Amino acid sequence: MSEQYLRVCRVTIEGGGKALDASQMRIRFDVHQRDSSTPHHVNIYIYNLSKTTAQAIRKEYRSVTLEAGYESGAGVIFKGEIVQVRILRENVTDTVVHILATSAQRARNFATVNKSLASGHTYRDRIVAAAKALGEFGVTVGHIDDLGPKKFPRGFACFGMARDLLREVCFATGSSWHITNGRLNVVKNDSALPGSVIELNSDTGMIGLPEQTLDGVVVRCLLNYRILPAQKIRISEGSIQQAAFSPAYAGALNNELLQNQLGLAADGIYKALLVEHNGDTRGPNWYTEIVCVKADGGASPSLYARGITEEQT
Structure with missing residues (x-):
């Protein structure tokens, strides 16, 4: 086991072809993720930025990546789209830029499927059709569990919201879906993500x-x-x-x-x-x-x- 010593925190804010690294400032954050279709979200508080930088974040930047850990090992704990930027004052001396961001909220809310599947298709084919629609909003495919060998004897018209198609397939197969850091995962309820425990x-x-x-x-x-x-x-x-x-x-x-x-x-x-x-x-x-x-x-x-x-x- 590596030593959990000397904290590491990196906040990268992007938009308009530009990137801003705010890692040298004081940063507070709370990340909320769950094994469900509800979009994950984060609150990031950056202290005492200049007025020019704070205004630029509010007007020009659209996404944020948060990495955290220790010098012996750190990684991405949130990556998503900025929903709101507020410029606040915590006390007489400290100003705070509050960033609220969600993971793939636009993909969940607006991705639509319009595809016909031939007879003999599987539940996985339906997941792939939904994933393709989510991909138009920048979501990539992560892990998709084996959802069984069942093949449908008739064709199927995938039409409507991608989230509804995912919900139907997951309910039928005893699974759940979520998007973590821009990656779609579909996991059986009696299974888990691959990798070491x-x-x-x-x-x-x-x-x-x-x-x-x-x-x-x-x-x-x-x-x-x-x-x-x-x-x-x-x-x-x-x-x-x-x-x-x-x-x-x-x-x-x-x-x-x-x-x-x-x-x-x-x-x-x-x-x-x-x-x-x-x-x-x-x-x-x-x-x-x-x-x-x-x-x-x-x-x-x-x-x-x-x-x-x-x-x-």
């Missing part, structure tokens, strides 16, 4: 003890750019704190679920559903917080909320 323990940066909740296991660690939505992580079952029961009558069902060890994995392998990075280059915050469920799918209200029933997982 990230170990989370006190030696690798875990902070405090993980806690069981109805929505999954919540765990916090030192900022780790490698943790992505649908990424596999390993947590020792013995370190997870059991959730407290509710004494209310209405809480009886939830208490029963928790009593049956809802969301806990016997092998310690979990899949990240929600990933949030929080950092301040001149403050104490430099954390990643994850909400995760059993990597084999299991039963979780987080899956129900996505319209996925227990039988489909």
Whole structure:
């Protein structure tokens, strides 16, 4: 394991063929990513830029890339389109440029599909048709799971919003889709992104003890750019704190679920559903917080909320 020492933070703002590196200033950020179609977003706060630079960011720049980590290893934790730029004053002496950006929001909201598929096509062919429409907005294809061998006996007209086609295919195949840093991923609910399992323990940066909740296991660690939505992580079952029961009558069902060890994995392998990075280059915050469920799918209200029933997982 590399040493998690000496923070690294790079913010690159682009637009009109120009790029601005604001990495030398004080920077605060909070990144919000989840294994769902909801666009990921980030709030970036850059301190004490000149008025000229601040105005240029608001008028001329359109995208932002945020990298974070340590000198031993850093990577992109957010890449997306700027939605709003605000120029604020935090106190008498400090001004702040607040950048709100989303990942592929335009692609999700406006990409349309208009394509006919011949008989014998598969679910993957439908995903590819949607991905091509998203590609017109700069989205590339990341990882697409094996969605099964089923071949349709009739042709199919893909017409409408790309997001609706993706939702239909994912519901039918027990999968979910999300766009992370401009890359489309489609992952089965009992699967995860390919690659090695990230170990989370006190030696690798875990902070405090993980806690069981109805929505999954919540765990916090030192900022780790490698943790992505649908990424596999390993947590020792013995370190997870059991959730407290509710004494209310209405809480009886939830208490029963928790009593049956809802969301806990016997092998310690979990899949990240929600990933949030929080950092301040001149403050104490430099954390990643994850909400995760059993990597084999299991039963979780987080899956129900996505319209996925227990039988489909």
